[in-house]
Amino acid sequence: MARAEPARAVTLSDVARLAGVSVATASKALNGRDQVKDSTRQRVVEAADQLSFSPNPLARGLLAGRTGTVGLLTSDLEGRFVIPILMGAEDAFGAGQVNVFLCDARGDTIREQYHLRALLSRRVDGLIVVGRQTDPRPSLGHDIPVPVVYAYAPSDDPADLSITPDxxxxxxxxxxxxxxxxxxxxxxxxxxxxxxxxxxxxxxxxxxxxxxxxxxxxxxxxxxxxxxxxxxxxxxxxxxxxxxxxxxxxxxxxxxxxxxxxxxxxxxxxxxxxxxxxxxxxxxxxxxxxxxxxxxANLQQLGRTAAQRVFAALDGVDIGSGTEYVAGRLVIRGSTVARR
Amino acid sequence: MARAEPARAVTLSDVARLAGVSVATASKALNGRDQVKDSTRQRVVEAADQLSFSPNPLARGLLAGRTGTVGLLTSDLEGRFVIPILMGAEDAFGAGQVNVFLCDARGDTIREQYHLRALLSRRVDGLIVVGRQTDPRPSLGHDIPVPVVYAYAPSDDPADLSITPDxxxxxxxxxxxxxxxxxxxxxxxxxxxxxxxxxxxxxxxxxxxxxxxxxxxxxxxxxxxxxxxxxxxxxxxxxxxxxxxxxxxxxxxxxxxxxxxxxxxxxxxxxxxxxxxxxxxxxxxxxxxxxxxxxxANLQQLGRTAAQRVFAALDGVDIGSGTEYVAGRLVIRGSTVARR
DNA sequence: AAACTCACCGAAAAGGTTTTCTGAACATAG
DNA sequence: CTATGTTCAGAAAACCTTTTCGGTGAGTTT
Structure with a gap:
């Protein structure tokens, strides 16, 4: 069967019970807060390991207001320029603890709005908008409660931050x-x-x-x-x-x-x-x-850079605005230089 | 600035207050449950519209045990076979209320395990594993608490469900x-x-x-x-x-x-x-x-099919196991038939 | 011995939504 | 007029984690 048993997920209180402490203490122990005796912390950690506990990011996000997710809104997955950018971004985020929601608007503004709403309602922490051309595209506007970085296709609003090939x-x-x-x-x-x-x-x-x-x-x-x-x-x-x-x-x-x-x-x-x-x-x-x-065009680098800007914004750094250009690199092959 | 004002999100209790009802009633009104008078429901709906309320999926998921997300675990974004499949899947899910977490393992088993863990800890409701070749790949195993569908590269375990080109x-x-x-x-x-x-x-x-x-x-x-x-x-x-x-x-x-x-x-x-x-x-x-x-090879269709199987599994349907084959289609052009 | 500090732990609230259950108001039947 | 049922609204619990704050006990000072 492709469907396994529902097997209720193990929660923090399970860990706490096994370790013989309260959930509060368990939480503090696992999150490295002080106010926990070393021996207690160890007991909790062992219990967590034993149950292979992993905290529910929904509950955590509900409280913290942060979800550890970003939205990647593309206008055209088909286009081959988008993929390397996407790879770069996914790579940069994956190395952190961030996961990426992928949405493809298929070049349709309605669908883009729809996906944007969905992403915001999921409380993504940031947004990368990848266009299929280097021509400026309409800005998503400024009533968006999370940092936005435009990649490849810059925003037509200089108040936005865009990263595009030079x-x-x-x-x-x-x-x-x-x-x-x-x-x-x-x-x-x-x-x-x-x-x-x-x-x-x-x-x-x-x-x-x-x-x-x-x-x-x-x-x-x-x-x-x-x-x-x-x-x-x-x-x-x-x-x-x-x-x-x-x-x-x-x-x-x-x-x-x-x-x-x-x-x-x-x-x-x-x-x-x-x-x-x-x-x-x-x-x-x-x-x-x-x-x-x-x-x-170093597109993968471009994607990584976009991700880094979002990261920086998440850390409270002001990432500025305007358009940032990524330089290309020459790859020499036989069509311009005779093989020796 | 790329960072707008935090602007606390509007919650159900805001809606309830505006409509002059309790949160419970507001919830029922918006979710189409009965036990709500039509006139009341209308008041609530209007209030929600006015505040452009959208329910917090974290809170909702926390309770329901469902997150409305699926993981798309690819082994190779670069490969051009993966993209159409991904498009098909994203398309099928996007039409529902499901969002897609994209993870690229870059053909690395370690990274695949890492991403798998991350996805599971995010409580995805299902998983699609997209390989880069049609050769069987190692199964992720059966201790996964959500339905898994293998696309393009079938699982080497016939107890899994795989969808692959014929x-x-x-x-x-x-x-x-x-x-x-x-x-x-x-x-x-x-x-x-x-x-x-x-x-x-x-x-x-x-x-x-x-x-x-x-x-x-x-x-x-x-x-x-x-x-x-x-x-x-x-x-x-x-x-x-x-x-x-x-x-x-x-x-x-x-x-x-x-x-x-x-x-x-x-x-x-x-x-x-x-x-x-x-x-x-x-x-x-x-x-x-x-x-x-x-x-x-109708890869986009293949992606859609995979998504539909995951959907079905989410609805409690037994999606079975084994390998399902997707037929290709002939596209005739001038290299076999002289243009008239 | 009383007052105080310190280290540690746990109770409780918070976050936003859904669901269950209780209860109120009202209508109908007896 | 009472008994019964119906319709709708709200209170409260539940989901899981984090954080704040109060409290306990041990050790230290006067």
Missing amino acids: NVSAGRLAVEHLVACGRTRIAHITGEHAYAAARDRAEGVQAALHAAGLELVGDVMYSEWSERWGRDAAAVLLTRHPEIDAVLCGSDQISRGALDTARDLGRTVPDDVAVMGFDNWEVLTTNARPELTSID | NVSAGRLAVEHLVACGRTRIAHITGEHAYAAARDRAEGVQAALHAAGLELVGDVMYSEWSERWGRDAAAVLLTRHPEIDAVLCGSDQISRGALDTARDLGRTVPDDVAVMGFDNWEVLTTNARPELTSID
Whole structure:
């Protein structure tokens, strides 16, 4: 049977009875308060061990007003950016004594409100709101009785605390790498212009090119975040501007498409033309021919940071407000640097 | 500030006071018990609305012995099979009044035990254990005071209830599709032999071929679950057995590799040779040239089913034991059927 | 010996809700 | 007018833990 016996849980009074003390004393003994003789404390601890007692967090939370739980409100579990953040946060909390309530609003505001209510009524001690894009999202407001940290998608209210990837510097990082590899005729294919991630990276790209005294070959090519677009855009670019020696792509998916096109056109990577992307999605990057250089957004770190901010707020620290940026990191593979 | 005012939560006695009744009456009124006059009930409901009262689930759970929470214990959040299951489960629970504690053991038994303890001490009402492979995993045992359902990875103890994809029938489904498309010289490239998923699918493949009076071209090629392996294996197969008219791959990743090789060798897909995979991982399938036919394992459905079983157990239904199989579904795209 | 300090323990309240049981008001039947 | 029943409201207990405060006994001081 998958269902075991109800077996009433062992309570503190069971422990107290076994140890021959009152519940008050038992509580104090187990919680390390003073006012308990050492020998008594030991008797209680032994009794608790013997019964494998674990205090009921409901009763404890009812009294303390703290539950040792936080809510993780995501707008889109499907999106692959949310998962690493979630892992980082879960990791950071799990190390403490905090457990995580997961709620997926599926991008629906109604559902988000519903979950928010549920979480608050469960008296979570804090809240992390994870969005699927780096575009600002509506704030949950300020009548929330617990600390809130926005991750990935920042809040549109500067009075909130948000933690988001630094896409501008990521774009810069990418160009600096290409320039360091000796590339000077660089083109940029990226995703939807509606995405701040695309625009921010492009901004960083332009800035770094400018700083290096270079100019982008052609315009920034915005369209969709897909391999297909990568193929099509690269085909246009490479035929119209055969002098291109590097294609910087807004995502690894686009990179994969560009790589395919380069191969179709008989261009060799990386000797003839370098290709690199963003996100460092390993399934795509490490299986490409050649493997893809990419900028990793350090999302797991971002999740951990968000969790730490919530922790700090729980300890009464003022965690401030505004947007905090997490830098990306360059992961070099064969698509920009020939294997030695 | 990210931290708002504590603003003591409104309690039932606030509502009762406003409505001019006792807490007992207020409770009964709000919970739809009888023994309350309609006019009184209405007064209470209005008062509750006005104060936007929501009952404290801690207090409620303390009394009822139920917390309205379940634990979701995963061994690997990173793996992409876990996420859809998690979504399905979260979805099913969220519709009820149940919230989900998420714990990621990262494939570590110690951490799993730790999280299990934490969840039990939080008095979760039920537990779903999600593994990353379809190979049986060690049972958590039977001294767990709440219902447990194993998802994806079944328990190695037949006394537990497990829900897992039906990979044998998925393999059969795939071959039946290829045969229906008129393919007769079919090869099978798949992932690690150590994975039950690979072996089960291969078993289904062989069974369906036999039923159709066909034989596999070459042996089942086991190795790793990667594009690279798909490329290499397809190269070997297609040169050694040029008569092959369909390559059935153990995953979409392998399919992508096979597809690349077919293109490199100048074979046209699907006219000359059909390619199909398993998992229906849309990022890979819909961006391939041509788009990839695949078998979807219905993982979200699997998650929902697991949640429903836990629900049933909570309602006192005996949910039985053993392993329940979830069928896959065929998703036809251009890699097996020429676009009209 | 009385007054005092000190170390330790336990009774009781608190936290918010649900449920059971008692009791009051009122209506109906005899 | 009494007996019986019905309907509804409230008091109190229960759930489990923590904390405050009062109390007991032993030891110490005057």
